[in-house]
Amino acid sequence: MSERTMTDDPFVVHRRLLFTVAYEMLGSAADAEDVVQDTWLKWTAVDQAEIRDPRAYLVRMVTRKALDQLRVLARRREDYVGPWLPEPLLTSPDVAEDAELADNLSTAMLLVLETLTPTQRAVFVLHEVFDVGYDELAEAVDKSPAAVRQIAHRAREHVAARRPRGIVSSTDAWDALIALQRAIVTGDLQNLVDMLAPDVVALGDGGGIKQALPRPISGAAKVAKLFAAGLKAPWLTEMTAQLGYANGGPALFFRLDGELDSVVTMRVEDGLISAIYTVRNPEKLSAMATETSVSR
Numbered sequence: 001m002s003e004r005t006m007t008d009d010p011f012v013v014h015r016r017l018l019f020t021v022a023y024e025m026l027g028s029a030a031d032a033e034d035v036v037q038d039t040w041l042k043w044t045a046v047d048q049a050e051i052r053d054p055r056a057y058l059v060r061m062v063t064r065k066a067l068d069q070l071r072v073l074a075r076r077r078e079d080y081v082g083p084w085l086p087e088p089l090l091t092s093p094d095v096a097e098d099a100e101l102a103d104n105l106s107t108a109m110l111l112v113l114e115t116l117t118p119t120q121r122a123v124f125v126l127h128e129v130f131d132v133g134y135d136e137l138a139e140a141v142d143k144s145p146a147a148v149r150q151i152a153h154r155a156r157e158h159v160a161a162r163r164p165r166g167i168v169s170s171t172d173a174w175d176a177l178i179a180l181q182r183a184i185v186t187g188d189l190q191n192l193v194d195m196l197a198p199d200v201v202a203l204g205d206g207g208g209i210k211q212a213l214p215r216p217i218s219g220a221a222k223v224a225k226l227f228a229a230g231l232k233a234p235w236l237t238e239m240t241a242q243l244g245y246a247n248g249g250p251a252l253f254f255r256l257d258g259e260l261d262s263v264v265t266m267r268v269e270d271g272l273i274s275a276i277y278t279v280r281n282p283e284k285l286s287a288m289a290t291e292t293s294v295s296r
Contacts, residue, residue, distance in 0.1 A: 016293045019033065019036050021062050021066070021126065022066045023105075024129060025067075026070060027086035027114060029292065030287065031069055032066075035066050038065055042061060043061065059130070081208030083205055083213065083215065083216060084114075085278075086247075087279070088251070088279050088287070090287070095248040100129075102170070105248040106247055107265050108164060108275060113159070119141055124156065128156065164274060168267065172271050181241050181243065183231065184236065189224065193220070195268075195272060196224060199220075200223050200273050201223075203278070204280065207280075213278075248294075252265075262279060264277065
């Protein structure tokens with residue numbers, strides 16, 4: 001295939017969009033990539049001259065495949081050891097500049113989406129995030145336009161009731177992660193503890209492979225105690241902690257002997273840390289090797 005033909009191929013043009021749709025539906029970079037690759041194989045077998053709207057056609061293909069995969073993942077997650085968190089993505093600083101995209105990719109939002117049914121999640125992601133019309137959505141999820149409108153309405157209400165209501169600031173998130181980084185270096189936790197919201201929750205995902213929190217820890221006092229105990233862990237002195245971007249926002253990357261050990265992100269609302277997410281499951285960190293391109 002010539003360079004010009006490859007560049008003009010609608011799949012290549014929209015690949016970042018297709019991956020982003022699949023990732024927001026699945027919360028798994030590896031599964032999203034599988035869905036995109038499967039879509040590519042099916043796309044090459046299609047008579048593309050007959051496709052009037054390649055973007056819509058490709059999004060529809062990805063959505064149907066992701067819906068199938070969601071149902072498989074739902075069964076798999078019933079047996080997951082400990083709290084489940086989405087696979088983090090290494091993203092560029094440019095993604096953080098798109099506040100809406102960054103919020104939709106955030107761990108907090110992906111966890112809210114996990115509470116939707118597969119069809120609700122597909123409809124919400126495609127309509128609210130990617131502005132796909134109801135008629136096109138109806139084809140993607142095999143429902144009538146009227147049914148899709150009702151599903152979208154219920155999904156919006158469900159998400160609105162569960163998503164954070166406070167002002168989320170990337171700058172405050174940076175300050176919180178810097179405070180954590182400084183606490184690790186100096187052993188002084190006070191600045192970090194002062195930033196904890198009364199109802200802060202900490203979640204850790206080790207997948208039964210790495211040690212992590214077996215259940216969510218809630219409340220400022222308990223989370224502060226958790227931090228204090230963590231700073232005394234002998235292995236912590238062997239780690240390096242570097243700031244970067246994951247899922248469109250600030251993140252702290254812990255490395256041991258040069259290998260990525262864990263990724264920490266935080267949700268900060270009105271200047272206070274409301275949630276702390278730590279992913280240690282090595283099977284979920286493979287996507288962090290290279291920067292992921294995402295788009296709306």
